[in-house]
Amino acid sequence: MSHYVLVDCNNFYVSCERVFNPWLEGRPVIVLSNNDGCVVARSQEAKQLGIAMGEPFFRIKDLCSCRKVVVYSSNYQLYGDLSERVMTVVASMTQNFQVYSIDEAFVWFPSTMSSQEVVDRCVALRRRIRQWVGIPTSVGIAPSKTLAKIATKLAKKSASGVVDLSCPSLRREVLKGVPIREVWGIGARLEAKCHGMGVQTAWDFCEKNTSLIRRHMGIVGERMLWELRGISCLPLEEEAPSKKSISCSRSFGKAVEDQGTLAEALSFHVASACEKLRQQNSCARAMCVYAMAVIDSSTGGRRCFGTTVSFPSPTNNTPDAIYRAKEALSTWFCPGQRYKKCGVIMIDVIPETSVDPDLFVEEPSSKRRHILKTVDALNERFGKNTIFYGAMGVGREWQMRCESRSRRYTTCWDELAVVMAKGQ
DNA sequence: TCTGGGGTCCTAGGACCC
């Protein structure tokens, strides 16, 4: 039986902040979503204060100030960079691994390795991530990904930070104590369905008849069943597949009412989306351009405006896409609305290599492609938006709130950490 | 005043084809 391992960074965003601000250790710390909307990461101390994941910030503002909770806006450049460093360490110590999210990686070890060898490797890996990057992790080991998820959850509460669920009898005891909602893939709806079938714990689920689960929960349910029984159905995906759609959107710091500002914000998102397309060597056949307006501030009622534009030929060309987005905007823009958010979604994304040249559309010359590559390279090297299109605007007053962002210590020359030598 | 952003997979049903 081979071994699936999940390496999960503890309270990742909070841990990133603590790397550069050690005084945050032992204190309640939270990190907010974009636009300082809601809570997306909490330190252990903040969890103990009863602050829930996803809680809107304005509701706990008072609690935070009276309990001295340290509040950060999210700093994705910092988190993204530290995530890459963690993944580099994982890659250096393992053969087969999958980056699953910004703070998680699955690792696979062959059945020729004994459980003890796997545990030893995980302990070493965990120690090295902590020492080289400064991020604490929890590691779970099991015969399937779904069980490894459960093992990792237990590891968060264990002293060693590593939990091995390879032993079937141990697994049985553990699963009896795991509520079905905590199983990977069970959300609110499926939880209710499970309760309806008399399933309360992961173990209850394991004991159900396979065809019954198949009937009620489809192929997804059956896979979960086998995974929980220790038969792996979800393989390691080492190559990140290309995205089939790419979306860029943001809420505004304050409501926007004029077309010019909306056009700037949309151009900004189009530029990000095209950059992402080029990064994965893809083009989009079409693009959805939309904005949301508040129609009733008392209920938060919203109305969505938008259109889908088909490109004459699949593209990842920023200026062309900006032109089309502005054209689209003028078809649905409605004066007097208070827009709260806007964005674009690139759809029908295909590999650049499979774009057939169109006889009737002018081919983007190699010169134009070269310009885009150069822009991307400059922004990669000197920081996001070092150079950008005029259509994206300069002041960008529409940008979201991020009132308490920490410095981008590892990605911005102007924001490096400053170390003072102690005077004599 | 006030609630983020970015994705994936599966299924069912309709349209259409041979």
Added chain:
DNA sequence: TCTGGGGTCCTAGGACCC
């Protein structure tokens, strides 16, 4: 009298994840 069998593609909606 009386209407097959097998398949694909597309879309909308549902559910979930971090």
